[in-house]
Amino acid sequence: EPEVTQTPSHQVTQMGQEVILRCVPISNHLYFYWYRQILGQKVEFLVSFYNNEISEKSEIFDDQFSVERPDGSNFTLKIRSTKLEDSAMYFCASGQGGSTDTQYFGPGTRLTVL
Amino acid sequence: AQTVTQSQPEMSVQEAETVTLSCTYDTSESDYYLFWYKQPPSRQMILVIRQEAYKQQNATENRFSVNFQKAAKSFSLKISDSQLGDAAMYFCAYRSSLTQGGSEKLVFGKGTKLTVNP
Numbered sequence: 001e002p003e004v005t006q007t008p009s010h011q012v013t014q015m016g017q018e019v020i021l022r023c024v025p026i027s028n029h030l031y032f033y034w035y036r037q038i039l040g041q042k043v044e045f046l047v048s049f050y051n052n053e054i055s056e057k058s059e060i061f062d063d064q065f066s067v068e069r070p071d072g073s074n075f076t077l078k079i080r081s082t083k084l085e086d087s088a089m090y091f092c093a094s095g096q097g098g099s100t101d102t103q104y105f106g107p108g109t110r111l112t113v114l
Numbered sequence: 115a116q117t118v119t120q121s122q123p124e125m126s127v128q129e130a131e132t133v134t135l136s137c138t139y140d141t142s143e144s145d146y147y148l149f150w151y152k153q154p155p156s157r158q159m160i161l162v163i164r165q166e167a168y169k170q171q172n173a174t175e176n177r178f179s180v181n182f183q184k185a186a187k188s189f190s191l192k193i194s195d196s197q198l199g200d201a202a203m204y205f206c207a208y209r210s211s212l213t214q215g216g217s218e219k220l221v222f223g224k225g226t227k228l229t230v231n232p
Contacts, residue, residue, distance in 0.1 A: 023117035043205060045220060056219060105151070105160070
């Protein structure tokens with residue numbers, strides 16, 4: 001069964017450094033999403049991406065964040081200058097789109113900012 | 115804005131017994147989708163079951179079923195014949211209908227931690 005994959009599983013970085021989190025969505029999916037979950041808190045939407053552009057973003061997704069689909073398979077989330085409060089689990093999700101869309105999640109990347 | 119509330123931070127059940135997890139939501143929309151996701155200790159989010167608001171029939175998926183009460187804005191998950199592998203965090207989530215110009219994002223509740231006792 002196809003699934004969303006994410007790399008790395010765990011990333012440790014120093015405050016102020018740039019990080020890139022990578023995702024490979026399910027191959028026939030057209031809609032891509034990033035969510036994050038700070039430890040002990042609810043899962044929060046960051047951004048959705050369709051047709052090579054952002055279709056929706058949350059207040060969390062400020063200028064420090066960017067997303068890209070550099071080729072036909074990868075979907076990346078970049079954090080330009082990490083802060084301590086960026087420490088969280090980051091989930092990528094993908095879906096086929098349309099009114100009946102279900103979002104399928106990857107295993108997540110745990111980001112630790114020191 | 116839509117909100118999702120899970121009032122039970124923790125629940126426990128004996129193996130082979132049945133447990134019901136509660137979820138209520140608030141929305142002014144008439145068409146939407148509701149989901150239950152499971153997050154085991156590995157922390158991967160796994161889709162358990164989904165319900166379309168326009169369908170009166172409650173969704174079922176093997177041992178998992180929902181009780182969808184649209185007027186009450188309630189969406190509970192029933193797990194029958196609980197197994198040790200069901201132990202996880204369970205999240206209820208809401209999504210608008212795209213045909214009504216709604217948001218694509220999932221709105222999650224805070225989750226319910228389910229423990230299954232042998």
